[in-house]
Amino acid sequence: MRTAYQYKLRPTKQQVASIDRWLSMLCAQYNYFLADRFNWHEQNRCSINACPLVCHLPELRDNPDYYSQKKTLPILKKTHPHYGDIHSQVLQDVVKRVKVTFDRFLSGDSNGRRSGRPRFKSRDRYRTFTYPQMKDDCIQGSLINLPKLGNIKVILHRPMPNGFKIKTVSVTKKADGYYVTLSLEDPTVPSVKHDINPDSITGIDLGLKEFLTTSDGEPVAIPQHYRKSQKRLRVIQKRVSRRKKDSNRRRKAVKQLGKQHKKVADKRKDFHFKTAKQLLSKYDVVAHEDLNVKGLSKSRLAKSVHDAGGHPLLVNSSHQSRSRSVRLWRINAGLLVIAVNASGTSQDCSSCAVKVPKKLHERWHSCQCGCSLDRDHNAAINIKNRALGHRVLKAQLMSDGIPGVAEKPTLYCTQSV
Known part of the structure; x- marks a missing residue:
């Protein structure tokens, strides 16, 4: 079973500046990857019954997908060294985020329901970044250790359930501060109990x-x-x-x-x-x-x-x-x-x-x-x-x-x- 627990963070001024800086750079990279997919899609899509005899032939290049965009990240860190301050998996998660958004726009979700055209995000609308992997002992007392951000004070207003493993960690900026969302999983816990009372x-x-x-x-x-x-x-x-x-x-x-x-x-x-x-x-x-x-x-x-x-x-x-x-x-x-x-x-x-x-x-x-x-x-x-x-x-x-x-x-x- 998978569940999520959200706690409030109390970062220092230096950590607040780092989180805001990360969000700004990740937002720019998100818009860049999304624009790259839109450019290829607009230049190469053409219905077979509407293609004119004389048309512009775009520059031949591969369709940007998850893996091709992911391979550009090492080059990005060389041309823009300040991106090296961001954790590598957090930067990779932006590529996955663009992939999921664009796939829902083109082919829809598992039920075939298509989403609207993805929008470019302003800095005020990009508020979350995710660590796809995290150690189980990242929380020690009232501190949580986030890679490249250090130990941040967290308010544990309720204890986490025993036996659950931390899968992902997301940091979100809201109107009243910063929050951390822990995605927990325990495969031994059944999602539906077996002794359902038919009268209840x-x-x-x-x-x-x-x-x-x-x-x-x-x-x-x-x-x-x-x-x-x-x-x-x-x-x-x-x-x-x-x-x-x-x-x-x-x-x-x-x-x-x-x-x-x-x-x-x-x-x-x-x-x-x-x-x-x-x-x-x-x-x-x-x-x-x-x-x-x-x-x-x-x-x-x-x-x-x-x-x-x-x-x-x-x-x-x-x-x-x-x-x-x-x-x-x-x-x-x-x-x-x-x-x-x-x-x-x-x-x-x-x-x-x-x-x-x-x-x-x-x-x-x-x-x-x-x-x-x-x-x-x-x-x-x-x-x-x-x-x-x-x-x-x-x-x-x-x-x-x-x-x-x-x-x-x-x-x-x-x-x-």
Whole structure:
């Protein structure tokens, strides 16, 4: 199993200057490698049915890939000796970063989903560098030893789990300081526990009236961290707009604005983790809707959608593993989270499966069969019923040796598998 722990760093002034200098040089190298790939791509791509008879023949050269760009690093250190101050593996990781970004743009990820055209990064947007390899004893007490940066004080607000091996270390510059992210791995820890209780299953309906409602009828209120901070954010934003561009006072105001936004984000993230912890300690399997969050974020409800942050609740508290038609999250303690089809969960009756049309402002579900309950509670029960017939859950229960699982009927399951 793989997990990540993030701690705050307390570097000295000299170490802060070195980290900022590294980020500046790595940003320049990232843009150079990305421009090299774009130049070759623009000069050599031409569809077979659109190639003119008379055209410019570009200079013949090999397509820049990961290995060819990696071989240019020794030459870079000779022509630009100051790049020798950066750790070699950190510099190599920039080439890998460009490769992953450009490959997603051309061919897409493992599911074939292509990303947008990669953008060149300014120095303010390039904030992270990574050590691909790190010794297990790099942390001694309250100090972490980073190659070519030295021992840096780290605030270990929580202990690292025993038996885990440090795979990678990333240093990130944020609005309120510097952070280190440790990627830990232990292959002996199972990602999903084998003794799943088939009766400990719940469905959750994410909404904007309540943050979520479980199939047991328990609601969780939305804390609305952003809306409560709007007044303070408005004051700081006006302060930024009144400052002269490229002035020191404007930079200070922008930094203050970034800190305030980070406070809101940290409060929301803390709420997500605590909510996931409550679900994890109470249920073995949690089912939720496979929502089109990108589409919701472009609607009139965008502010409320982002303020609630239902999708990050699932992403931040789990490790994501995608297949073509099923999204499955495995949380550290073995909680199985399944995404089901969201079509009709609010309209279908959870008792008789008859469709009861309702508009968005109608918050109560009433059916001719006598079922009368809250709209979100009805949707959560439908989500749970669809999860009971899901192939992932049935396969997991069959592997645990629970009798009668294979004959269990599928209840209103419309998930394409």
